[in-house]
Amino acid sequence: MLDEKSAAKGLTALAEYREKVKSGEIIPTKALNPEEKAKANPTSMKYAIRAKCWDCACGQKEEIKLCTITDCSLYNFRPYKMSGVVV
Numbered sequence: 001m002l003d004e005k006s007a008a009k010g011l012t013a014l015a016e017y018r019e020k021v022k023s024g025e026i027i028p029t030k031a032l033n034p035e036e037k038a039k040a041n042p043t044s045m046k047y048a049i050r051a052k053c054w055d056c057a058c059g060q061k062e063e064i065k066l067c068t069i070t071d072c073s074l075y076n077f078r079p080y081k082m083s084g085v086v087v
């Protein structure tokens with residue numbers, strides 16, 4: 001259980017965060033598409049792969065999930081694939 005001082009500190013931090021989001025100083029990661037995330041994190045291999053698949057599938061998650069291009073070098077690393085299902 002939080003004491004009043006900690007709860008007030010948390011609420012203040014949340015209010016500051018929301019103000020920064022509102023002003024555009026902070027862009028929430030969930031608001032970005034995979035290409036934007038890759039640009040924001042240029043050293044992330046995970047985001048690079050997601051961005052490539054996102055571009056290849058014209059932004060359609062379902063197309064990435066159902067991708068049948070097994071000779072693509074990113075095939076085994078693509079996002080949104082169904083685990084345990086061999087395509």
Ligand code: SF4
Nearest residue numbers: 053056067069072075
């Ligand atoms: S794994 Fe499929 S969706 Fe991803 S880049 Fe290769 S062909 Fe495109």
